[in-house]
Amino acid sequence: xxxxxxxxxxxxxxxxxxxxxxxxxxxxxxxxxxxxxxxxxxxxxxxxxxxxxxxxxxxxxxxxxxxxxxxxxxxxxxxxxxxxxxxxxxxxxxxxxxxxxxxxxxxxxxxxxxxxxxxxxxxxxxxxxxxxxxxxxxxxxxxxxxxxxxxxxxxxxxxxxxxxxxxxxxxxxxxxxxxxxxxxxxxxxxxxxxxxxxxxxxxxxxxxxxxxxxxxxxxxxxxxxxxxxxxxxxxxxxxxxxxxxxxxxxxxxxxxxxxxxxxxxxxxxxxxxxxxxxxxxxxxxxxxxxxxxxxxxxxxxxxxxxxxxxxxxxxxxxxxxxxxxx
Amino acid sequence: xxxxxxxxxxxxxxxxxxxxxxxxxxxxxxxxxxxxxxxxxxxxxxxxxxxxxxxxxxxxxxxxxxxxxxxxxxxxxxxxxxxxxxxxxxxxxxxxxxxxxxxxxxxxxxxxxxxxxxxxxxxxxxxxxxxxxxxxxxxxxxxxxxxxxxxxxxxxxxxxxxxxxxxxxxxxxxxxxxxxxxxxxxxxxxxxxxxxxxxxxxxxxxxxxxxxxxxxxxxxxxxxxxxxxxxxxxxxxxxxxxxxxxxxxxxxxxxxxxxxxxxxxxxxxxxxxxxxxxxxxxxxxxxxxxxxxxxxxxxxxxxxxxxxxxxxxxxxxxxxxxxxxx
Numbered sequence: 001x002x003x004x005x006x007x008x009x010x011x012x013x014x015x016x017x018x019x020x021x022x023x024x025x026x027x028x029x030x031x032x033x034x035x036x037x038x039x040x041x042x043x044x045x046x047x048x049x050x051x052x053x054x055x056x057x058x059x060x061x062x063x064x065x066x067x068x069x070x071x072x073x074x075x076x077x078x079x080x081x082x083x084x085x086x087x088x089x090x091x092x093x094x095x096x097x098x099x100x101x102x103x104x105x106x107x108x109x110x111x112x113x114x115x116x117x118x119x120x121x122x123x124x125x126x127x128x129x130x131x132x133x134x135x136x137x138x139x140x141x142x143x144x145x146x147x148x149x150x151x152x153x154x155x156x157x158x159x160x161x162x163x164x165x166x167x168x169x170x171x172x173x174x175x176x177x178x179x180x181x182x183x184x185x186x187x188x189x190x191x192x193x194x195x196x197x198x199x200x201x202x203x204x205x206x207x208x209x210x211x212x213x214x215x216x217x218x219x220x221x222x223x224x225x226x227x228x229x230x231x232x233x234x235x236x237x238x239x240x241x242x243x244x245x246x247x248x249x250x251x252x253x254x255x256x257x258x259x260x261x262x263x264x265x266x267x268x269x270x271x272x273x274x275x276x277x278x279x280x281x282x283x284x285x286x287x288x289x290x291x292x293x294x295x296x297x298x299x300x301x302x303x304x305x306x307x308x309x310x311x312x313x314x315x316x317x318x319x320x321x322x323x324x325x326x
Numbered sequence: 327x328x329x330x331x332x333x334x335x336x337x338x339x340x341x342x343x344x345x346x347x348x349x350x351x352x353x354x355x356x357x358x359x360x361x362x363x364x365x366x367x368x369x370x371x372x373x374x375x376x377x378x379x380x381x382x383x384x385x386x387x388x389x390x391x392x393x394x395x396x397x398x399x400x401x402x403x404x405x406x407x408x409x410x411x412x413x414x415x416x417x418x419x420x421x422x423x424x425x426x427x428x429x430x431x432x433x434x435x436x437x438x439x440x441x442x443x444x445x446x447x448x449x450x451x452x453x454x455x456x457x458x459x460x461x462x463x464x465x466x467x468x469x470x471x472x473x474x475x476x477x478x479x480x481x482x483x484x485x486x487x488x489x490x491x492x493x494x495x496x497x498x499x500x501x502x503x504x505x506x507x508x509x510x511x512x513x514x515x516x517x518x519x520x521x522x523x524x525x526x527x528x529x530x531x532x533x534x535x536x537x538x539x540x541x542x543x544x545x546x547x548x549x550x551x552x553x554x555x556x557x558x559x560x561x562x563x564x565x566x567x568x569x570x571x572x573x574x575x576x577x578x579x580x581x582x583x584x585x586x587x588x589x590x591x592x593x594x595x596x597x598x599x600x601x602x603x604x605x606x607x608x609x610x611x612x613x614x615x616x617x618x619x620x621x622x623x624x625x626x627x628x629x630x631x632x633x634x635x636x637x638x639x640x641x642x643x644x645x646x647x648x649x650x651x652x
Contacts, residue, residue, distance in 0.1 A: 044369050044421060051425035095370060099377035103433055 015249020087111030206244020341575020413437030532570020
C-alpha cells in the first residue's frame with residue numbers, strides 16, 4: 001500500500017529509546033521521527049543529551065540516522081533508514097541566551113517547543129491560570145528559530161502565547177502533538193480558532209495518539225482515532241493535519257515523574273493525566289510503533305483518498321519541514 | 327618583501343579584542359591568528375564566548391573571518407582578510423565530558439590548551455610543585471582532540487603532562503606560546519628535552535613576545551628577540567619554530583586579575599609576572615600588531631634565508647594546521 005513516494009512522519013516522540021525501540025519504528029516503516037532530547041534540561045544537560053542521542057543513532061546506523069534538512073530525510077528514506085530530527089520540548093537549554101539558538105542549530109537541533117509545562121522566559125504554558133502572551137525575549141527567540149531553520153513547536157504552550165507566536169513567526173509553525181479541544185476538552189488541546197490561525201499561516205497540527213490527549217472515546221479503536229483525525233481536518237483543513245504520537249519510547253515511573261514534576265514542584269503532579277487516573281498507557285490498538293502503518297489503512301477506511309492519506313501520514317510534515325529548513 | 331605565498335601566523339593571542347585591534351592585526355599583514363576565547367570558563371560561559379567572538383568577527387568581516395581548516399585560512403588570505411582560529415587556554419569548558427570535544431569542534435573550536443595555570447582533570451600545570459602526568463581522562467581528551475581535528479596546545483602545561491601528551495597524541499602537537507627554559511628560566515618555559523620530543527613528533531613551538539616569558543635581555547630589541555628565535559631553532563630545528571605572541575588584544579587590570587586569579591584563589595597571584603614586577607607591558611619595540619612584519623625583517627637581518635623566515639613567520643604553523651585539521 002505504501003508507495004515509494006509516500007513518507008511516514010511522526011511529528012513528536014517521547015520516552016526512553018534503545019535499539020529495540022528504533023527497530024520497532026523502522027518495522028513500522030516510519031521514515032522520519034522527531035525525538036524529545038529534553039524537557040527541563042539546561043544547556044549542559046542538553047549538550048549531554050545531544051551527545052547521547054548521537055551515540056544511540058550511530059550505534060543503530062543500520063536503521064536510523066540524524067537528519068538536518070529535508071534532503072537528509074529523503075536520502076535516509078532511500079537507504080531504508082529512519083531520519084531522526086533532534087527536538088526539545090522546552091527552551092530551557094538556551095538559559096536566556098538568544099545566541100544559543102544558532103549554536104544548538106549548528107549541533108543539529110531542528111525542533112524547539114517554546115515552553116513545556118510551566119511558564120518560562122519565552123511565554124506561558126497551557127497549564128498556567130493566566131497567559132500574558134509571548135514575551136519580548138520570546139519574540140526574539142521565534143525570529144532566531146526562523147533564521148536558523150528550526151521548527152517552532154507550540155505544543156504545551158498557553159493559548160495567547162501560541163497565537164502570538166503563530167503571528168510573530170515568519171515561517172509556518174507546528175503544534176507537533178495535541179488534539180482539538182472542541183473534540184476532547186483538555187488543557188493541552190487547542191482551541192478551534194487557534195488551529196485555524198495556525199493553518200492559515202501554513203502550520204501543521206500533529207494529532208496525538210497519547211490517550212490522555214485523545215480522550216477515552218477517540219482512543220478506543222483505530223477507527224475512532226481516525227474519526228478524530230477526520231474531524232480535526234474539518235477544522236484545520238486536510239493539508240494542515242499530521243501525526244504526532246507523543247509515544248515511541250518506553251516510559252518508566254521515574255521518566256514520568258521527571259516529565260511531570262521536573263525540579264519545579266514539591267507536590268505530586270500528573271501532567272496530562274490526573275490523580276484519579278495517573279496512567280500513561282498506550283491505546284490498546286497501538287502498543288508498538290510497528291503499528292504505525294495501520295493508521296494509513298484506518299484513514300483510507302474512513303474514506304480518505306490516497307493523496308489525503310499520504311498528506312496526513314507524512315506529506316504535510318514534509319511540506320512544513322521543507323519551508324522551515326530551507 | 328612579503329610574497330604572495332608567504333603567510334604570517336600568530337599561534338596565540340590574548341586580551342580584549344575590538345574593531346581597532348583586528349584592524350591593527352590586518353595592518354600587520356597577519357594572515358591567521360588563534361584567539362583566546364577563555365581561560366577559566368565552564369561550558370555555558372564558553373558558548374557565550376564563542377557567540378561573542380562570532381559577532382565580533384561578523385561585525386568586522388571586511389578584515390577578518392573565522393576559519394575551520396587550512397582551506398579557509400588560504401581563502402581568507404586571498405580575500406585580504408585575517409583568519410581567526412577559535413582557541414581556549416583550558417579544557418574547563420568540557421566540564422569533564424569527553425563527548426563535548428566533538429560538540430565544541432562542530433562549533434568551530436580549533437585549539438584547546440590542556441591546562442591553564444592550575445592542575446585540572448586532564449593533567450598538571452607548569453606552576454604545580456608536582457606533576458603526575460596526563461590522566462586517564464586526559465588521554466581520552468587528547469585522542470578525542472586528534473579525532474576532531476583540534477590542535478592540542480601544551481603551553482602552561484606541566485613538563486611531565488606535556489611529555490605524556492606529546493607521546494600520546496597521534497598528530498603533531500603545539501606549544502603555542504612559550505620559550506626555551508634554557509634561554510630564559512621561567513616555569514612557563516620549556517625544557518630542551520621536551521622541545522626536542524615535541525619537534526621529533528612534528529610539533530611546533532611558538533616563541534612568545536610576552537616579555538615575562540622572553541626575559542629582559544631577549545625582550546630588549548627586535549634584534550635580541552630574533553636572536554632568541556635563532557637559538558630556539560638551534561634546539562628545535564628551524565622547521566619547528568613559529569611565533570605565538572601571547573599579545574594582540576588590550577589588557578585591563580580586571581582582565582589581568584581574571585587571567586591570573588580566576589576563581590581559584592583568595593590570594594593575589596601574578597601569573598607569569600611577580601609581586602616585585604607585576605606588569606604586563608609589551609616589548610618597547612613591539613607596541614602594536616602592526617609591527618608583526620618587522621619580525622620578518624629582523625630574522626632576515628640575523629642571516630636566515632627567505633625560506634627560513636617564511637617557515638618561522640607562518641609556514642611551520644600552516645604545516646602543523648594542515649596535519650591536524652586534515
